[in-house]
Amino acid sequence: MKVYVPRDAAARALGADEVAAAVLREAKARGLEVTLVRNGSRGMVWLEPLVEVETGGKRVGFGPVTAADVAGVLDGTSKKVLGPVEELPFFKGQTRLTFARVGLTDPLSLAEYQAHGGLEGLRKALGLTGEAVVKEVTDSGLRGRGGAGFPTGIKWETVRKAPGPQKYIVCNADEGDSGTFADRMLMEGDPFCLIEGMAISGIAVGATKGYIYIRSEYPDAIEVMSAACEIARKEGVLGASVLGSGKAFDMEVRVGAGAYVCGEETSLLNSLEGKRGIVRAKPPLPALQGLFGKPTVVNNVISLASVPVVMAKGAAFYKDFGLGRSRGTIPLQIAGNVKYGGLYETAFGLTLGEIVEKIGGGTHSGRPVKAVQVGGPLGAYLPVAQFDTPFGYEEFDAKGALIGHAGLVVFDDTADMRKMARFAMEFCAIESCGKCTPCRIGAVRGVETIDRIGRGDVAAIPLLTDLCETMKDGSLCALGGFTPFPVMSALRHFPDDFTAKAKEAAE
Amino acid sequence: MTAAPGTDDAIARRTDEIISGLIGLEGPLLPIFHALQAEYGHVPAAALPPIADRLNISRAEVHGVMSFYHDFRSHPAAAHVVKLCRAEACQSLGADQIAERAQEKLGTGFHGTSADGKVTLEEVFCLGLCACGPAAMVDGKVVGRVDEARLDQILKEVRA
Numbered sequence A: 001m002k003v004y005v006p007r008d009a010a011a012r013a014l015g016a017d018e019v020a021a022a023v024l025r026e027a028k029a030r031g032l033e034v035t036l037v038r039n040g041s042r043g044m045v046w047l048e049p050l051v052e053v054e055t056g057g058k059r060v061g062f063g064p065v066t067a068a069d070v071a072g073v074l075d076g077t078s079k080k081v082l083g084p085v086e087e088l089p090f091f092k093g094q095t096r097l098t099f100a101r102v103g104l105t106d107p108l109s110l111a112e113y114q115a116h117g118g119l120e121g122l123r124k125a126l127g128l129t130g131e132a133v134v135k136e137v138t139d140s141g142l143r144g145r146g147g148a149g150f151p152t153g154i155k156w157e158t159v160r161k162a163p164g165p166q167k168y169i170v171c172n173a174d175e176g177d178s179g180t181f182a183d184r185m186l187m188e189g190d191p192f193c194l195i196e197g198m199a200i201s202g203i204a205v206g207a208t209k210g211y212i213y214i215r216s217e218y219p220d221a222i223e224v225m226s227a228a229c230e231i232a233r234k235e236g237v238l239g240a241s242v243l244g245s246g247k248a249f250d251m252e253v254r255v256g257a258g259a260y261v262c263g264e265e266t267s268l269l270n271s272l273e274g275k276r277g278i279v280r281a282k283p284p285l286p287a288l289q290g291l292f293g294k295p296t297v298v299n300n301v302i303s304l305a306s307v308p309v310v311m312a313k314g315a316a317f318y319k320d321f322g323l324g325r326s327r328g329t330i331p332l333q334i335a336g337n338v339k340y341g342g343l344y345e346t347a348f349g350l351t352l353g354e355i356v357e358k359i360g361g362g363t364h365s366g367r368p369v370k371a372v373q374v375g376g377p378l379g380a381y382l383p384v385a386q387f388d389t390p391f392g393y394e395e396f397d398a399k400g401a402l403i404g405h406a407g408l409v410v411f412d413d414t415a416d417m418r419k420m421a422r423f424a425m426e427f428c429a430i431e432s433c434g435k436c437t438p439c440r441i442g443a444v445r446g447v448e449t450i451d452r453i454g455r456g457d458v459a460a461i462p463l464l465t466d467l468c469e470t471m472k473d474g475s476l477c478a479l480g481g482f483t484p485f486p487v488m489s490a491l492r493h494f495p496d497d498f499t500a501k502a503k504e505a506a507e
Numbered sequence B: 001m002t003a004a005p006g007t008d009d010a011i012a013r014r015t016d017e018i019i020s021g022l023i024g025l026e027g028p029l030l031p032i033f034h035a036l037q038a039e040y041g042h043v044p045a046a047a048l049p050p051i052a053d054r055l056n057i058s059r060a061e062v063h064g065v066m067s068f069y070h071d072f073r074s075h076p077a078a079a080h081v082v083k084l085c086r087a088e089a090c091q092s093l094g095a096d097q098i099a100e101r102a103q104e105k106l107g108t109g110f111h112g113t114s115a116d117g118k119v120t121l122e123e124v125f126c127l128g129l130c131a132c133g134p135a136a137m138v139d140g141k142v143v144g145r146v147d148e149a150r151l152d153q154i155l156k157e158v159r160a
């Protein structure tokens, strides 16, 4: 019998290692022959550790499992039984393209990877010209999943056309946004998919070297990605002749050091070069003068990991999913105070309300939803009144919001939105790279101003608005430039949270 | 003559070995800092001059890079390090109260060490465990759904 116990960090944080140990212990005590697979997470975090038992080719899920449940799980008598995981409503409703294998396979088995469609995209790409590969990616409509939503194919074309013997592929795995964990889950659950995507990118633009910059807060992802790179090298997926094609591509894992701003692409490049993570002015574009001044593709994990399926199934297949100019699928990360939290990959276009209420099941606390922050610490807070907003780049932009890396953080009615606005400013002050005054000093002033408002000084509200304007206009990057999104959206949609003290005093 | 471990001389010598192992990398500085911190629990001041020499950058630059990053410590932490997530998703589930309780119980603020010298308390902004917060990392091990009871248990274990 095969038993799957996720090695995903969220599963481990909820006791998966203890469960895995109990499985081995129990199997030994009974003389049962058990193969333990540490798979990725299926993404239903409220059911983690979600254990699957496979007998006769059928997988049955149990969750959330504790060590004490293991005996019953092995007998098949446990009350935690869920049935086949694919049949659970949360899973069944998804369109898993990028995350097709995550949770299904052994993350470090290249054989299983290939048995489930892995390397098809790379094989196809190796038979095409770089130009044709880039065209396929462009035609798929894939846009950067790291936040800015820039068309991936167009970025690649700039790098492909840039002259130079040395070019780089840099994968941005800094994933610092609160409420996001798609990059982490993919790296821990299907690392070869990212390797394949980076190799395709390298082949397409003529880069022979890649780096994955993973934040240090992700020790599990670092471990799995590093191991996968080694296996890929040994098996000839990476190296001097990728899959025997005669084309070279290799890559390395690098580890960040706890600076949020290093997720910004030029800061990340400086960090890779061994410098302080200060943001660079653009132009020059990293595509033309990136890592060590060489033409460089910088892409988010999910952008790159979506390329294999685009190549394998074709641009038209991918493009067919989605809404407006947001094509394909997006791994929604439903987080915070939510009943059914986790990763839900689906075509663009669901409304915010459908995501939070129907899929997420409302709040974990059972209280009414007050606000949802979408897109991380630089994303706006959306009130329930905006729940009809469809999930798409332009659709969110029209509401003064952004989808960012597609993390959604749910808050119930006990949330104090003035406090959340204050935190946005505080976070900006802590993480500012220090290059621009509006960001570095403005954020500190922002905290002070919001504190004044909190003490009942409503005259400070216009000051806060002005300050946000200055930050928006005078910041070099989106840290200073977008911090006004959460601040102003909180103020706009929840003015009472800002004036409560003043009203109290007046009464 | 070999210098006693922990002396500036010994650190400089060991740093030199670490550099030799990593200097072939493109952009070796962060990997060097990580290796030093893994070995010493912090980046000792005595390690900086050899880095500057071998990488051919100024000492001010080495120091500037190191101090830019929240991860690198210039002084050792206590034997146990508890990191509590303070970012939004964890806040939505009561991380602020957990943070307050931890500070109170340990008698220290963030970036400080408990009065008994056993635990260093740190804040972290997101561990990617945002669907099972409040989240923490205890001596490198991730923990989810940290409510008051869980926190008390964690603190009891690290202070035992």
Ligand SMILES: Cc1cc2nc3c(=O)[nH]c(=O)nc-3n(C[C@H](O)[C@H](O)[C@H](O)COP(=O)(O)O)c2cc1C
Binding pocket: A143, A144, A145, A146, A147, A148, A149, A150, A152, A172, A173, A174, A175, A176, A177, A260, A261, A262, A263, A264, A265, A266, A298, A299, A300, A301, A303, A304, A477, A478, A479
């Ligand atoms: C402060 C800041 C933090 C960012 N953090 C990340 C991050 O953690 N991961 C990421 O992929 N992009 C991040 N970005 C966006 C990157 O600058 C860049 O747009 C992205 O890596 C490009 O890849 P994509 O086109 O595949 O999205 C951040 C931007 C800013 C301004």
Ligand code: SF4
Binding pocket: A261, A279, A431, A432, A433, A434, A435, A436, A437, A439, A440, A475, A476, A477, A478, A479, A480, A481
């Ligand atoms: S906006 Fe802030 S983080 Fe961005 S470049 Fe300016 S100072 Fe640095």
Ligand code: FES
Binding pocket: A435, A436, A437, A438, A474, A475, A476
């Ligand atoms: S770039 Fe000049 S103030 Fe920010």
Ligand code: FES
Binding pocket: A177, A178, A179, A180, B085, B086, B087, B088, B089, B090, B091, B125, B126, B127, B128, B129, B130, B133, B134, B135
């Ligand atoms: S916000 Fe705490 S783990 Fe992500």
